Amino acid sequence: MPKILLVEDNEMNRDMLSRRLKRKGYDIVIAVDGAQGLELARSEQPDLILMDMSLPIIDGWEATRTLRADPTSIAAVPVIALTAHAMSGDYERCLAAGCDDYDTKPVELERLLAKIERLLQRVER
Template sequence: MPKILIVEDEIMNRDMLARRLAWEGYVVAIAASGEGALSTVRDEAPNLILMDLGLPGLSGWEAARILKNDPATAHIPIIALSAFAFAEDRTRALEAGCDDFEIKPILFKRLLLKIDQLLLGRLQ
């Protein structure tokens, strides 16, 4: 089953997503910071990343940009997760290299559809 890395500093959000994704059959890895995301991606080799944008320290925007500019990790799809709901926030996330954008609070069924769409061609 595909591995999803959840990058989220809020423990309740992180745990809720991890439990729901595990229930759906995904293998879950977790990082609580942008810096943690960079090392976890290299250690865990996830198939997809759910990246909170409002991380302390190295932001999700910065972490996504670093991952997408590295040939070793550029192929990994990233779905940005953000409470920022303005169109410019979505644009900024996509410009940083995120493949999609989901507004918090997360509608889990919609998130699952996005995950499935992004993984479909990459795992065949």
């Protein structure tokens, strides 16, 4: 069962999304801020990270850049940005920070699942 690290500070979003992903057969690890997300990315070695971009302590932009600069294998873990930012240029900004894909909130589960599956198929673990 693939392990997904969900980095999300909003309790309602976190609970809803984690329950729905668990029902789809994913093992979910949860972080509530960017600093905890970095710690858990290193210790849990997830197969994929769902990263909220507006986070306390360390935002998702900086957390993703830090992950990508990590000298360990965690630098290669796919990251999907989850953001309420849907302005022109936000997709490009997420990619420039090191995200592999981007999804807007509120999350449309089927669309997000398709992105997750595409990225997991790309990863050899």
